[in-house]
Amino acid sequence: MxxxxxxxxxxxKKVxxxxxxxxxxxxGSAVGYIGANGAGKSTTIKMLTGILRPSAGTVLTCGLEPLRQRRRLARRIGVVFGQRSQLWWDLPLRDSYRALGAIHRLDHRPRLAELAERLDLASFLDTPVRQxxxxxRIRGEVAAALLHSPxxxxxxxPTIGLDVLSKERLRAFLAEQRTxxxxSLLLATHDMGDVRRLTERVLLVDHGRLAFDGTLDGLARQVGAERILVLDLAEPARPLSEIPGTRLVGVEAGxxxxxxxxxxxxxxxxxxxxAVTERAQLHDLTIEEPDIEGVIRQLYSA
Structure with a gap:
C-alpha cells in the first residue's frame, strides 16, 4: 500500500x-484527488507529506508516519505544489538540482541528463529560476520532484497557468514516467483534462469528507450525467424528437x-x-462524453 x-x-481554529x-x-496506482476550492485537498497533502500534524486519525505514506519519519519519507516521495517552489529563486536552475542531489546523497547528473532531455530543460539550465x-519553472519543478526517482x-x-501545448507535453511525460x-501518482487538481489523461481512479472530497471513490465514468453515472449522440444523416430529416430514451438537444444544417x-x-x-434508421438514413455518428466539470458541479448542487 x-x-x-x-x-x-x-x-x-473552528474550521x-x-x-x-x-x-x-x-x-503503482494513479489517483486524482478532486474537489472545490476549500474542500481540503491541499490540507490532506500537507498531512500526507508531514508538513501538518493531523488533529485526529492516522496516516501512512510509503509505510511511514509522515511527521515522525519525515526525513526518511522525503527520500521516497516527490512533491510539486503549483504555486510554491522548491527551487532556489536567485540561483541558476542547474544549481538547484546540484543542491537537491546533495540533499538526497546521490549523483544527480545521469538522472538530470535524462530529465533535461525529456522535459526540454537544456536551454535554460543556467538561467536563474526567477527569470x-x-x-x-513548472517543468523545472517536476524534474526536481523526480530527480531522486521517488x-x-x-x-x-501542477499545470495551473500553463498553455494547452505545455499541459499536453507535461501530461505525456508523466504518463511515460509512470510506465x-x-x-505511484496522487494528483490534486481542478483540471479534469489532467485527471482524465493521467489517472484511473478519482477521490472527490467535499467539505473535508470523501464524497466519491471510483472512476470518472462512475462519477458521471452516479449523478445521472448524459452522453450526447451526434448523428450525421445522409439527407436532411425532420427533428428526431420521438426516439425512445433520448432527448433532442440540437438540429444543425437544416x-x-x-x-x-x-x-x-x-x-x-x-x-x-x-429507432433512428427507421426514420432516416445514417451517414456517420460520434459520441460526446459528459463534461466532467459539469458533473462535479451537479454533484455539489445535489
Whole structure:
C-alpha cells in the first residue's frame, strides 16, 4: 500500500478542513484527488507529506508516519505544489538540482541528463529560476520532484497557468514516467483534462469528507450525467424528437446533423440507432462524453 488514511481530521481554529477522511491507495496506482476550492485537498497533502500534524486519525505514506519519519519519507516521495517552489529563486536552475542531489546523497547528473532531455530543460539550465517563464519553472519543478526517482509523486495543481501545448507535453511525460518506473501518482487538481489523461481512479472530497471513490465514468453515472449522440444523416430529416430514451438537444444544417442526449443505463446506442434508421438514413455518428466539470458541479448542487 502506498498510502493509508484512516479517520483523518484537521481543524483550523473552528474550521474543520479535513473531517474523518478514510481511503487507501495501492502501490503503482494513479489517483486524482478532486474537489472545490476549500474542500481540503491541499490540507490532506500537507498531512500526507508531514508538513501538518493531523488533529485526529492516522496516516501512512510509503509505510511511514509522515511527521515522525519525515526525513526518511522525503527520500521516497516527490512533491510539486503549483504555486510554491522548491527551487532556489536567485540561483541558476542547474544549481538547484546540484543542491537537491546533495540533499538526497546521490549523483544527480545521469538522472538530470535524462530529465533535461525529456522535459526540454537544456536551454535554460543556467538561467536563474526567477527569470524563467511559468511553463519553464513548472517543468523545472517536476524534474526536481523526480530527480531522486521517488516511489510516489504527489502533484498539487501542477499545470495551473500553463498553455494547452505545455499541459499536453507535461501530461505525456508523466504518463511515460509512470510506465517506465511504476511510480505511484496522487494528483490534486481542478483540471479534469489532467485527471482524465493521467489517472484511473478519482477521490472527490467535499467539505473535508470523501464524497466519491471510483472512476470518472462512475462519477458521471452516479449523478445521472448524459452522453450526447451526434448523428450525421445522409439527407436532411425532420427533428428526431420521438426516439425512445433520448432527448433532442440540437438540429444543425437544416436537419443533416442532430444531437440526441441519453443517460447510460436507460437505453443503449444500439437501441437508439435502430429507432433512428427507421426514420432516416445514417451517414456517420460520434459520441460526446459528459463534461466532467459539469458533473462535479451537479454533484455539489445535489
Amino acid at each position: 502506498i498510502i493509508e488514511v484512516s479517520g483523518l481530521r484537521r481543524l483550523f 474543520v478542513a479535513v473531517d474523518g477522511l478514510t481511503f487507501a491507495i495501492e502501490r 524563467l517563464s511559468l511553463g519553464q 516511489e510516489l509523486l504527489i502533484l498539487d495543481e 517506465a518506473f511504476g511510480t 436537419g443533416l446533423r442532430q444531437r440526441l442526449s441519453f443517460a447510460p443505463g436507460t437505453t443503449t446506442v444500439a437501441a437508439i440507432l435502430s
